[in-house]
Amino acid sequence: MGWRTGGRLRWAAAVPFALVGLLGAPVGAGASAGTRAPVEQVAEPGAEGVLVPSYEAGLTPEDQKTQAFLAQNAVLEDIAAYASERIVLPQDIPLQAASCGEANAFWDPRAQDITFCYEYIEELAPLLSAQQTEGTAEERSAQLDQDLIGVTNEAVLHELGHALVNLYDLPVVGKEEDAADQLSALLLASGDERHVGYALSAITAYAALADAAANGEQPLQAYADEHSLDAQRFYNWVCWLYGSDPDQYAPVVETERNPDGILPPERAAQCPGEFRQMEKSWSPALKPYLKT
Ligand SMILES: [Zn+2]
Known part of the structure; x- marks a missing residue:
């Protein structure tokens, strides 16, 4: 099928080399290849909420392993700090990882909290692992860790989108699920190199999920799900990342001279506008300096 990517390396080859370096490098090794100015941090006075992270005891040995992985990498703490930098939260929101x-x-x-399930990591790990076709065992393992941290960021920021729609009573035109994806993409795509790397992990995960769906029987009920299909979420994420900086990500667009581009030109033409629209829609919740 046209949208199939054939795994990480083929589609990664379409993004600029600075990011390919990041994709292929062990965690943390790409830190010097930054392509964006660092975001100015602004101290925000006044009462403002934060995400309050916690890790509940995993109920199975596998969940306990996942719990340790997330806790040792301070993944939820890191997301909470990042959200505080870029989002105005109207109140404290508990963020717990749990079985x-x-x-x-x-x-x-009702509880006004966000739960991230250990099982989410466990379902995605083999799919993401199957995307790794090159590099040494250590490099593949480091990349898998980074991807798992990346999809955790993506999922938690998506849930934060639902929280903000709810708490700010934001008007949502279209699917709320798409709006939540947009907040997640907006925060990661406009971030530093590490967070852009997480966006790439999310794209890789949607490519893997879409491939898995294409290889199996897609039950009719899948089309009734409130989320867009994985292949659509894949294209949306690629579109929004491209739209966040069309010059930087020009190689993802399919053209006569670039037939391996993964984003059809018809959609690509709309992506910068889609990204600007996302910023406008989410502006009530965003810190004023988010504009990049
Ligand atoms: Zn959702």
């Missing part, structure tokens, strides 16, 4: 019995993440409007 849920399903691969999921969710905002609970």
Whole structure:
């Protein structure tokens, strides 16, 4: 099928070399190849909420391993700090990782908290691992760790989108699920190199999920799900990353001279406008300096 990417390396080859370096490098090794000015940090006075991270005890040995992985890498703490830099939260929001019995993440409007399920990591790990086709065992393992941290960022920021729609009573035209994806993409795509790397991990994960769906029987119920299909979420993320900086990401666009580009030109033409629209839609929740 046209949208199939054939794995990480083929589509990664379409993004600028600075990012390919990041994709292929062990965690933290790409730090010097920055292509963006660092975001100015502004001290925000006044009462403002924060995400309050915690790790509940995993209920299975596998969940306990995932718990240790997330806790040792301070993944939730890192997301909470990043969100505080870029988002105005109207109140403290508990953010807990937990065993849920399903691969999921969710905002609970009654409890007003966000839960990230250990099972989500465990479902994605083999799919992401299968995307790694090159490098030494250590490099592949480091890349997998980075991708798992990346998809955790993506999922938690998506749930934060639901939280903000709810708490600020933001008007959402279209699917709220797409709006939540947009907040996640907006925050990661406009971030520093590490967070752009997380956006690439999210794109890789959606490519893997879309491939898995294409290889199996897609039940009719999949089309009733409130989320867009994984292949659509893949294209949306590519579009928004491209739209965040069309010069930087020009190689992702398919053209006569660049037939390996993964984003069809018809969609690419709309992406800068889509990204600007996303910034406008989410501006009530964003720190004023987010504009990049
Ligand atoms: Zn959602």
